[in-house]
Amino acid sequence: MAENKSNYTEDSIRSLDWKEHIRLRPGMYIGKLGDGSAQDDGIYVLVKEIIDNCIDEHVMGFGKQINISISEHRVEVRDYGRGIPLGKVVDCVSKINTGGKYDSKAFQKSVGLNGVGTKAVNALSTYFKVQSFRDGQTKFAEFNQGELLNESELEPTNQKNGTLIIFEPDDSIFKNYHFIPQYLDDQIWNYAFLNAGLTVNFNNVKYHSENGLLDLLQRKTNEEALRYPIVHLKGDDIELALTHSNQYGEEYYSFVNGQFTTQGGTHLQAFREALVKTVRDFYGKNYDATDVRASIVASVSVRVMEPVFESQTKTKLGSQAVGPDGPTMRVFVNDFVKKSLDDYLHKHADVAEALQKRILQSERERKEISGIKKLANERAKKANLHNKKLRDCRMHYNDVKAKNPEDTMIFITEGDSASGSITKSRDVQTQAVFSLRGKPLNCFNLTKKVVYENEEFNLLQHALNIEDGIDGLRYRKIVIATDADVDGMHIRLLLMTFFLQFFPDVVKNGHLFILETPLFRVRNKKETIYCYSEAEKQKATNKLGAKAEVTRFKGLGEISPNEFGDFIGENIRLEPVILQKQTSIEQLLTFYMGKNTPNRQNFIIDNLRVEKDVIDEIAS
Template sequence: MAKTPDVFEYNESSIKSLDWREHIRLRPGMYIGKLGDGSAKDDGIYVLVKEVVDNCIDEHMMGYGKNIDITITDSKVTVRDYGRGIPLGKVVDVVSKINTGAKYDSGAFQKSVGLNGVGTKAVNALSNYFKVQAFRDGQTKLAEFKKGVLTADPKPGKSDEKNGTLVVFEPDNAMFKNYHFIPEYLDDLMWNYAFLNAGLVINYNGNKFFSKEGLLDLLRQKTEPEELRYPIIHFKGNDIEVALTHGNQYGEEYYSFVNGQNTTQGGTHLAAFREGVVKAVRDYYKKDFDAADIRASIIGAIAIRVQEPVFESQTKTKLGSISTSPEGGVTIKNFVGEFVSKELEIYLHKNPIIAEALLKRIMQSERERKEIAGIKKLANERAKKANLHNRKLRDCRFHLDEKHEKGQDSMIFITEGDSASGSITKSRNVEIQAVFSLRGKPLNCYGLTKKVVYENEEFNLLQHALNIEDGMDGLRYDKVIIATDADVDGMHIRLLLMTFFLQFFPDLVKAGHVFILETPLFRVRNKKETIYCYSEEEKQAAVKKLGSKPEITRFKGLGEISPDEFGKFIGENIRLQPVLLHKDSHLQKVLEFYMGKNTPNRQEFIIGNLRIELDKVENTKEEEIVEES
C-alpha cells in the first residue's frame, strides 16, 4: 500500500529562495505596510510617494538642491530633485538590488529617513511602470522597469539638464486595487516636508509649498489664533525643534517627526516630549499638577534628527525605544525630555504673561475634571457591567492597541438599527471587523460639555468600545466607520456622530481614523453578470455595458442588502470616504454652522443644495421609468 503523502512534511523542497522582486511582491506589508486603496493616509500608494520624495529630502538635508518638482495625476507620480544625482554606474543597482545604496555610508547620509536602502526597490517592484534617470555633470543615464524587471538595457548619454534625479512610476493596479489619491492627504504630506525643511521649495502640481519658520508655521496652519490661550511657544536646538500651545478643544493633539518622517504613531520622542512638558510645568509652578490637567487641550509638534533611527516597521510611523541621539550615546528619552523641560521652564520665567495664561488653562482643566469625577465613576461602572453583555457591540478578535499584525487592519462599523447591524454582523470578518449598533438618532452634542459623554449611555458605551476616554494611545480600531443609510435620516445620524467625534475627540478625526462607508445605490444585472454601482454615472455605464434591458435594483437602505451581498462591500473591495478637515476649516465655525441654532445662512445653504439633489433624484426616477417601460 502506497504511503499517503504528508502535506505538512518539512524537507529540502520546503525551502524556497525568492529574488528581491518576488519577495517584495509576495510580502508587500513588510516593506510598505498595508496596500489599501488610498482612502487611509497610511495606505501603500502614499508610502510609495514618500519613499521617492524622502530620497530627495535626504539630498537637501546634505546641502544639495533647494527645489523639488512633483507632479501626481490619477495614476502617475513624477518626482525631480536637483541634488547630486545617482552615480551613473549605479543607476540600475540602487533601484533593483537589495543592500545597495548610499544610506549604508554614514558619511554620505548623516541623518536620513531611509536607512535600509529598500525604499525605491519596493516602489520599483510594486509599479506597473518605473523609470529612473540620473543627471550628473553633463551626463545622463535612464533605466525603465515593469514590475521590477528591467525592460531595456540602459545606456549613458549627454545632457544639458541640471544635476539631480528623475523618478516616474505608476503603482501596480493589480496590487493596489481601485486605488485613488486623495488630494488632502498629498497636500498634508507636502506641507510636512516644507515645515520640516525650512527654505526648501516644493513645486507640487503647480502649487508652491514653502516654510520659513518650520514647526511654528505648522502650528499656525493647524490652529485658529482666537482659539489659542497664549501665543505659540517655539524653540530649536541641535537636532531638535519644538512648538506648543494650548487651545480650547478636548484631548491632546500632536505632530511628531524623526528625520523628516511623520511618526503618526508617536514613539519614544513623543512620550519624552509629553513628559518634558509636565516636568517643566511642575517645576516652574512648584505644584504637583495632575499630568492630564497639564496636557489637556495641548497642541504640540516635535521634530528630531538622529543617526540610524530604529523604527518599529518599514513604514517608519513609530520610533523604537532603543534609538540614541548623537550626543555621546544619550537615549532619545533623556535627550528630548531634558531639552523640553529645560527650555520650557526658562521660557516661562522669561514670559510671565504667557505663564499666567498657561496656569489658567491648567486650573480650568482641573476644575472640569473634578466636576465630572462623580458621574464619570458611575458611568464607568455602568459601562463595565454592560461590557460583560454589551448587546450594542459585536467585537472582533484583534485590535489596534494589541501587538498583533492583524490588529493594524481592525475596524468598527457604527450602524443604525438592528437590520443594518444584522447584515454586517453576519457577513463581517470576525477577526478584524467589529459592529456597534445605535438605538436610534444620537444626541446633538454641539455646545455641550464632556459631562454629556458620561451622562448619555450610548455615547459612554461607544467611548468605551473605542477605548479613547484617556486619549488615542489605547484606540482599539484603526478605522472607525460610520455605516448609515444614504437617506435623510441616515445623513442626519452621520452628522450627529461626526459632531460627537469633532466636539469631544477631534484628534480621532485629525489622525485620519474616521470614515464613511460607501455602499452601492444600484444593482444592475443580467443572467451572466452583476454590477454594483455607487453613483448614477456608474449605473449608466453598467446599463450600457450589459445592454438589452438589464434588471436594475435601487437599494434604499443597508437592511435591504442581504448578508451574502454585504460581504462583497466590506471585504477587500470596501469603499471608504475619509472624514477630512480642510487646512482652512475653522472647526468651531463649521460645527456651529451645521449643528448650532438654525440661521438664515444655513437655511439658504440647505435649500440651495436640496434643490440640486432633488433635481438629480427626479432625473433618476424619469430614467428608471423609461428603462422599465
C-alpha cells in the first residue's frame, strides 16, 4: 500500500484535451456507438448534430434550403444560412464551448446550445471539412480525428452564403458501420415536418412539408384504419396532431425545438395527462386513462427557452418550465389542450362521436380480458420465480442505474441446443436469452386475450415488461435468433406477427431485430473465415484456395459456444425489422399470415429462387 501511495504523484494527474476526451468517452457526447442497425446509433447522431445547426439558421430566418448527400461512408451537408464568421471557422468546430448560441436573443429557441455537437463530429471522424461562404469570400479547414490538417486563406467566391460540412465517421470507433436509408429518410422527414417551408434535398430527393405534424401523422398512419380524421391544432410555441386507430398500444412522436425526443419527457407526459383530463371533462365521464389513450397515434411539438435535456443526445426533455419566467410545462400544455381540443370536439360532433366509440370499445375489451389477465399474471409471477425459459442478464434498459442500458438485448431462440450455445457464449451483463418450445401460435386476427391464454406469449411479454406499453421495456434490442432454414424462417414470421399484432410500437420504435449468423465456415490451417452469404463464401474460397475446408451450418445448434461468441459480441450482425412508410400492418399480416392461400402460393412461385440461381448470378 505504501509503495502505491509513493507512485501517486503530480505526474499521475493528466488532463485530456477536448478531442482526446471525446474519443475516449464518445458515449457522453453522442450516446451509444453501434453499427447503424439501430435508429439511435451514433452515426445518425453525427448527422443530426450537423443538420441541427442548419435548422437553427432556418428558424432564425436564414436559409430555406439544405442539401444533404450521404453515401456509404461519407456525409455532406450544405446550408444557405449566414455562414460561420470567417475568422472563427476553425474555432467553431474545434474549441469546446465556442458557438453563436450563447446569446439567447439570437437563438432563444435553439436545439444545440452547448457548443459541443460539431466538435464531437470532428473528433469522431477520420476526415472532417468545414467551409464557410460569407459575403463573397470563403474559407475552409480540414481535420483528422479533430487534429487540424489544413487551413486555407480567405478566397473570393461567387457561391451563396452558408456553410458546408463534410465528414467520414471513424470506422475504428463505429465498427462495421453502415447507414440504413429508411432511418435517414425518417430523420430528414421529421426536419421537414417541423419546419414548414423548409426544403431538404437528400440524395437528389426533395423533402418538403406545408402542414407540419398533420403531414407527419398522415405519413405514419394508414388512413383506412383511422377511426376519425386527424385532429391538427396549432398555438404559440405548440403544435399537436392526434387520432385513434385500431392497433394496440399508444404511439407518440414528440419534439422540442425541432429535436425528436425519442424518449419523450415532461412535454409528452403533460400531453398524455391533458388529453385524458380534457376528454373526461368534455363527455362528463370518468373514463379510465388507459381506455382514453388506447390505440392513440399522436405527435406533439413545443418550442421552449433554454431547454434542459437529460443527456447530450437530447432524447428526453427534463425541463419543468417553458422558459425561465414562463408557466410550468404541465400548465402550458394542459391549458392549450383543454381549450383547443375542447373547442374542436364541440365544433366537430362526428369526431366527438367516433372518439367516444373508440374509448367505449377499449373499455369493453379491457373488461373482457380482466379475468383471464389476472389469472395469467398470477401464473407468470409464479413462473418468474423460477422461469426456465428466461436466462436473464444483470443490466436492463429500464434501470436508471444501469451502466450501459443501450447495450441490453434479449435473444429469442428455438430449442435447447441453440439457446444453450448462446447462453454459454453471451455477455451475462447485457445479454439475456428466452427459449421457445417449438413453433409459437399464429396469432393473426386473434384478440389480445390470446396473449394471456397462451403461456409462452404471456411469459414473453412479462420477460420484456411490455404488458402496459414499452415505457418499461427491459431490453433495448429484442433479437429473434432462429435457424436460417424453412422452420426457422417460419418461427421468425410467427414472432414478428405476435409483435406487429399486439405490440406494434416495439417495431415502430426500432426495438425488433433478426440475428444474422454465418451460413458457412471456410478455413485452412492458417485462417478461418465465417461467411453470411453465398457471395462471401465464394470470396473466402478464392482467398484460401480450392483445398480450403467448407462447412455449411444448418442450424444454430451446430455452432459451438466458442464460435458463437464471435457472432454475438463486438462483430454482431443485426438486421432491423423496419416498417416502410406505405406498409399497412393489417394488409401485411393478412397477406403473409392470413388464409389467402392461392395469392400467397402464386407470390412464392413467382419469386422462388433456388441456390443454383444464386450461384449463377454471383458467377456472372
